[in-house]
Amino acid sequence: MNKQMPRLEVCLSPALLHLYDTEGAAVVIIDVFRATSTIAAALYNNARAVIPVASIEECIELGNSIENSVTAGERNGHIVEGLQYGNSPSEYTRDFISGRTLVLTTTNGTRLLHMVKGADSIVTGSFLNLSAVCDFLLNSNKNVLLACAAWKDRFNLEDTLFAGAVVNRLKGSFDINCDSARAANALFENMGSRRPIELLQDSSHYRRLAAYGLEKDMEYCATIDLHPVVPILQGQELIIHQPNQ
């Protein structure tokens, strides 16, 4: 163990976040199905910014006050009444979202993002931007917390598998003395030569969303490196991180 290396930890649920010290750390918010996948898609396709908000009211209000904005959010697999679009990454093509501000309300991911205190940076991660996030963390040289959004505080497979993919790539460059990180890495290793979606098809969230006919969405969310950008929080907005700034 090299004492000079920064620390990397994994938090498996927002209900455990208080156990981790995020002061000065690079924190990755992970909500694979589907908030952080949609954020990566929208920014990659040139959205001006994504504003994550917790409530539907706030989403409508911000949508009304921001020019050229799009309000979006789902509850139970359907677009919320009063909002314009859903939470599917494939909706946010370049033709549609370029130059616009996406005001997005989600439950698990947004709540977690707002819970993190004192971080040096807050970015969002998903399979769609796996390598970009790993490169960002390697370059940041900060302690890292990979924070899984989970589902109503319950551990979930898709966020943990993504955390495991990051741990697996970064383990030589960080001091990892965190059992959650070890278990996430084991989950990733156990996947072997299978694609992420093959593992995730037997997960609680997949079953829940498949009941709404969202299988294609989840296949999209499980695609590695389709949208190589790093969404980073600046004030209340997520924008693309520019490496040389």
Add this chain to the structure above:
Amino acid sequence: MNKQMPRLEVCLSPALLHLYDTEGAAVVIIDVFRATSTIAAALYNNARAVIPVASIEECIELGNSIENSVTAGERNGHIVEGLQYGNSPSEYTRDFISGRTLVLTTTNGTRLLHMVKGADSIVTGSFLNLSAVCDFLLNSNKNVLLACAAWKDRFNLEDTLFAGAVVNRLKGSFDINCDSARAANALFENMGSRRPIELLQDSSHYRRLAAYGLEKDMEYCATIDLHPVVPILQGQELIIHQPNQ
């Protein structure tokens, strides 16, 4: 998925226990390093009962009021002042503990045990009694919650690996729609042909206890089926479950 099968879930930390319904369930308390291993050892070696208590004061008080009792507990790897013995399963040989009542204070495991509400039964599990616990759960035909004691609410590898071993054996007989159970099983599967101790040597708790010279204790705790008994809570006491009663 057979709707007739009872449900099996895994809770990875006491901080997540409120998310699970334990009403009428068989709950397995898991604190591999070392409370539930010591409990299995003491009862297998014919202790009359084990009384798990949260505080040192309560331990001393009960020890004074119960005839032929032994008080035990450690904090930071040392026997607590005022108590007689430690938290090492190898201390509780038949010669020593037979017929006596062990009053044991531990932090993580005891606290979790007292948090469980409305269960049909509360038993304790460890590698030392893996098969006995699995047989008990198969015979009980109740919903099952495998509850990991963790370490100060932090996810830990040893309790989750044990939960994974149980899931792996029972998955054909229970309805498992719980991502924690899936991940625990993947952790167990990823162990492959290695012995549990080989995996656990790279865990936070192993490192912590090894710093106190407790490597042999942990090797003991990782031995499968050395003490095939099922400790079950009756009132405030853990005693051996008798299958045909």
